[in-house]
Amino acid sequence: MKYDVAIVGGGAAGLALAVLLGRREKFNIAVFEGGARAGKKLAASGNGQGNISNGSIAPRNYHGGGSALAYKIISEQGEVYKSLFHGKFVQDERGRIYPAGRQASALSDSLLFDIKKCGVSIFTGAKVTEIKRDGGAFLGILADKSRFSAKCIVLCVGGKAQKQFGTDGSSYSLAQRFGHRITPLLPAIVQLKTDTADIKTLRGIRADCVVSAIVNGRECSRCRGDVIFTEYGVSGNAVFFVSSALAGESGAQINIEFAPDFSEDELAEDIRAKQSLGYERSELLACTLNNQIGRAIVRRAASGDPAVIAHTAKHFTLPVLGTLGFDYAQVTRGGVDMHDISDELESKLCRNLFFAGEVLDVDGDCGGYNLTWALASAAKVASVICGRER
Numbered sequence: 603m604k605y606d607v608a609i610v611g612g613g614a615a616g617l618a619l620a621v622l623l624g625r626r627e628k629f630n631i632a633v634f635e636g637g638a639r640a641g642k643k644l645a646a647s648g649n650g651q652g653n654i655s656n657g658s659i660a661p662r663n664y665h666g667g668g669s670a671l672a673y674k675i676i677s678e679q680g681e682v683y684k685s686l687f688h689g690k691f692v693q694d695e696r697g698r699i700y701p702a703g704r705q706a707s708a709l710s711d712s713l714l715f716d717i718k719k720c721g722v723s724i725f726t727g728a729k730v731t732e733i734k735r736d737g738g739a740f741l742g743i744l745a746d747k748s749r750f751s752a753k754c755i756v757l758c759v760g761g762k763a764q765k766q767f768g769t770d771g772s773s774y775s776l777a778q779r780f781g782h783r784i785t786p787l788l789p790a791i792v793q794l795k796t797d798t799a800d801i802k803t804l805r806g807i808r809a810d811c812v813v814s815a816i817v818n819g820r821e822c823s824r825c826r827g828d829v830i831f832t833e834y835g836v837s838g839n840a841v842f843f844v845s846s847a848l849a850g851e852s853g854a855q856i857n858i859e860f861a862p863d864f865s866e867d868e869l870a871e872d873i874r875a876k877q878s879l880g881y882e883r884s885e886l887l888a889c890t891l892n893n894q895i896g897r898a899i900v901r902r903a904a905s906g907d908p909a910v911i912a913h914t915a916k917h918f919t920l921p922v923l924g925t926l927g928f929d930y931a932q933v934t935r936g937g938v939d940m941h942d943i944s945d946e947l948e949s950k951l952c953r954n955l956f957f958a959g960e961v962l963d964v965d966g967d968c969g970g971y972n973l974t975w976a977l978a979s980a981a982k983v984a985s986v987i988c989g990r991e992r
């Protein structure tokens with residue numbers, strides 16, 4: 603079959619692009635998705651609730667060689683999710699934007715509904731294994747050896763995070779075939795392995811904390827949110843957020859600040875009050891903190907001095923030993939090198955070859971920033987392709 607635009611990858615970026623181009627009714631478009639179902643990762647995003655964007659987006663929320671361009675494109679494209687999806691959205695106290703029904707699957711359903719309505723062809727179980735130049739067009743070859751031809755190709759193949767969603771990193775080779783370089787790939791937004799000696803008794807406990815990432819003695823990221831203690835170290839949304847700042851760093855630490863609603867002085871005062879009532883040392887943080895957490899802090903403080911115990915509660919540092927890796931990461935740090943990508947997200951090495959989403963060397967913080975990039979980059983490519991056809 604011959605298409606005007608072939609979109610490789612039916613994830614957030616690929617499906618959004620198909621809808622935005624399909625609404626123009628002037629292109630013959632096909633989406634090739636390697637998995638059995640398109641939009642699978644989008645439908646699992648945000649713990650199944652679909653954290654589609656964030657009300658507060660700043661340059662510091664993006665990382666990688668394409669971070670400055672990503673921020674520019676995101677600012678230029680505005681709130682893409684509003685025009686893309688049918689339905690209402692809500693924003694929580696941390697700026698995270700969700701569909702009001704809190705169902706991520708509704709997001710992929712909405713895109714698939716529009717794709718069908720616009721008459722875009724969508725092929726599932728259709729892994730593209732090779733793309734080559736064929737005169738003025740492209741020839742695409744699928745795993746089952748079937749072929750298609752297209753005037754324009756957009757690679758929306760994602761990265762290397764969580765291969766169960768069809769993203770095992772093998773599709774970077776489609777870009778490499780045209781001479782594109784891939785920057786070093788690292789797992790980001792991921793659980794951290796830490797020294798567990800002082801947190802063994804806390805397994806399974808979730809606490810609201812302020813977590814900071816510390817590299818070479820300098821705090822480089824900070825977030826308030828959930829910390830979940832596990833057998834390997836720590837998880838939870840605050841950990842995911844700061845983990846991005848630790849990708850590829852060695853000798854890093856995280857600092858956990860317990861009881862974020864109370865100052866160190868207030869904690870010391872609480873401890874003194876309990877001491878004067880005759881509380882056991884191990885119970886000096888009872889009621890103010892989870893009992894197990896309170897005991898772990900007192901054990902670590904190794905002193906009965908209220909100021910020392912309070913200080914320990916606010917400076918509970920853990921050496922970071924690594925991450926759980928790509929199988930658990932939400933996003934890939936690194937990707938197609940931006941030096942060979944134009945500001946229109948087109949290859950500088952091959953005309954009419956475009957890129958959108960996580961495949962590029964751009965990653966965002968935890969909190970809706972990655973789906974924001976997937977949609978904004980798709981919207982950018984759609985506007986460039988439509989502009990050329992005018």
Ligand SMILES: Cc1cc2nc3c(=O)[nH]c(=O)nc-3n(C[C@H](O)[C@H](O)[C@H](O)COP(=O)(O)OP(=O)(O)OC[C@H]3O[C@@H](n4cnc5c(N)ncnc54)[C@H](O)[C@@H]3O)c2cc1C
Nearest residue numbers: 611613614615636647648653730760768959960970972973
């Ligand atoms: C569990 C989880 C939860 C997340 N939650 C959030 C969240 O709440 N908010 C947020 O902003 N971000 C979240 N993210 C990150 C976000 O989902 C991704 O950054 C985003 O989906 C990237 O979109 P994409 O279209 O570039 O790639 P993907 O969504 O990864 O899609 C790529 C698609 O391409 C297909 N593909 C790959 N190679 C080929 C090939 N050769 N031929 C055909 N098809 C191919 C894959 O099967 C896949 O369907 C989450 C990630 C995970 C794993």
